[in-house]
Amino acid sequence: MFLETPPYFFPIHAEAAVEAGCHVYMAKPVAVDVPGCLRILEAGRAATRKNQVFQVDFQTRADPWHIEGLKKVHDGMLGKLGLIQSFYHDDGFPDPAQEKTIEPLLHGLTWCNDNALGGAYVVNCDIHAIDVGLWIANELPECAVGYSLRNRLNPVHDSHDTYAITFHFKSGAVWSHYGEHVRNNKSDIGCIAYGKRPLSNATTRARCSSAGSRTSGKAARAPHSTRRHAAQCADLPPQHHRRHPYQSDARAVRQLHFGLPARARSRPAPEQITWVAFLQDKARLEPDLTGLKV
Secondary structure (H helix, E strand, O other): OEEOOOHHHHHHHHHHHHHOOOOEEEOOOOOOOHHHHHHHHHHHHHHHHOOOOEEEOOHHHHOHHHHHHHHHHHOOOOOOOOEEEEEEEEOOOOOOOOOOOOHHHHOOOHHHHOHHHHOHHHHHOOHHHHHHHHHHHOOOOOEEEEEEEOOOOOOOOOOOOEEEEEEEOOOOOEEEEEEEEOOOOOOEEEEEEEOOOOEEEEEOOOEEEEEOOOOOOOOOOOOOOHHHHHHHHHOOOHHHHOOOHHHHHHHHHHHHHHHOOHHHHOOOOOOOEEHHHHOOOOOOOOOOOOOOOO
């Protein structure tokens, strides 16, 4: 079962697919809120128990250059990690007109403009860079604080499109993530890690390099679209599909919501929130499905 629908529906569709005995390959993000992420984790575990494939589309997680580069980082190439810097810039999507139903938001990824339906840009898009940063850190943050706003032309729906989030880790490392999705011809995605020795630079243009040491290299271009990545993964052995990549995605999505909780989005001075407190948030984001036809 190939899932590429508004992320709000992913937990429902994934659970049904696993129960029906299907293998699951789904786009990111896996959900739009913490309860949805937890449902995906349970669906993935159920698939594992039934010996079914359950995988989420992350190009970097299956890219051999990123795998090799991140292994060197975790083996101590950088020394003590001090700073992670991740970023995501693109043009975003124009807001469709407000109509009697949300049907205009169901086409062409315009659901990114809606918090409940698409998880907003920070969850739907920035998750690529955030996941690499989480992979580099190899630990979950203790606390976070974030700011955001709507800066695109003629915004109609509630999603913010410009973000700055800071995460802090028990190890002492600091992570700064920023992103903007405004039509200003800026397009760039990446993650840079700074340690005591060299730095590591990873981007979703399939480049992974280190600087400041004798071990340095750049990767060739790799498949980037969801469907090409699906074809790439189809050539991998079955055990590769069962390494629980859905767990990394669910953690990454939870971390994004963690950095920008709903109450922080609406306040001029958002409060710091801890990871432990955030995981206790049971609030569901519910889009208005009134008037939609089956």
